[in-house]
Amino acid sequence: MLPIFAEEIPLISVKTDSSSYNEGDIIIVSGKVETVIAETPVTMQLFSQGNLIDIGQITVAQDGSYSSTINAEGPLWTNSGEYTIRVLFGEGNIAETTFNFLQKIGESPKTKIFEVNAGSYGTFDVGYSVIGGIVQDIKIEPDNYTLVVTIESTEKGSLLLEIPREALDAKEQDKSDIEFIVLANEVQILYDEEIVNSSSRKITINFEQGNSDIKIIGTTVIPEFGGITITILIIGIITTILVTKNKFQRYV
CATH class of the missing domain: 2.60.40.1930 (Macroglobulin (MG2) domain)
Structure with a gap:
């Protein structure tokens, strides 16, 4: 048995x-x-x-x-x-x-609103959506004419920003639009500008896993702080390119 x-x-x-x-x-x-x-x-x-x-x-x-x-x-x-x-x-x-x-296919992430503290000027809203990460903070650095977006990037992804012109813009002296300078972890990167209107500029920035700080540099900032000339912006671009070039040369 x-x-x-x-x-x-x-x-x-x-x-x-x-x-x-x-x-x-x-x-x-x-x-x-x-x-x-x-x-x-x-x-x-x-x-x-x-x-x-x-x-x-x-x-x-x-x-x-x-x-x-x-x-x-x-x-x-x-x-x-x-x-x-x-x-x-x-x-x-x-x-x-x-x-x-x-997973849902072909659907864009919903646009959210981040309220940015502009000191004595008050606040302004930046619309954003992100794929592959989380937006942790958005702040304005008026002395540097820079919008800083802090992200936690879990993988390679993209960040869409709708920036109000009254908060940050990039213009020639004749008031025509020029490109922003965009840095990811202090290295200059390209971006796409999809929609431009009289009140805002909508840009899409692709980032790599591990990127944490994305900076958008313009020529004019909220009215309290005035603007800078195109000459200063060009100097900023040249300086950024040299810094980026030196970073890469260290690894050659």
Whole structure:
């Protein structure tokens, strides 16, 4: 007669309310622990292609159950495919489950508004949207005729800015438009200008993973601080090119 073994009961379980989700869906994660340990939460980790993209802790109820939600959107949700949820409880108690995620294709990120502090002048709004990162801060440096955007770049991406002309602009002495100088981590880069009107300039800047400071330099700034001449801007361009050239020469 063959021996009969009792079925081993897992010490922790985990599941989601569906096997597949689209970008923007709410994922409900739930499970149960067999033995509750006082003041010990469940640690939940979320992986995409083997990379940890989110982590959090979930309180366990007295009956051993736990649940939490995940919003399936944001700068770290960049790949469609299989995602893994791993839960850990106590010492060595681990469970996993997987689900499929489908990223939206062809949709541009929504434009948001950042209120920039302009000192005694007050504030002004900069419209922005970003792919591949998070905008952490936008500030004006009037003495340098510069708008500084601080980002956390999780990957190669792009930043769209709608800059009000009254806050920052770049013009010839005859008032015709000229290009801004744009720097990413102090290295001059190119940009695209999509829409120009009488009240704002809309530019798109591509950045690399690891870039943190993007500077847009013009010739005029909020009225309180006046403007600079095209000669000064040209000097700034030449200086920037020389600095950039020297940076690259060090690696030759």
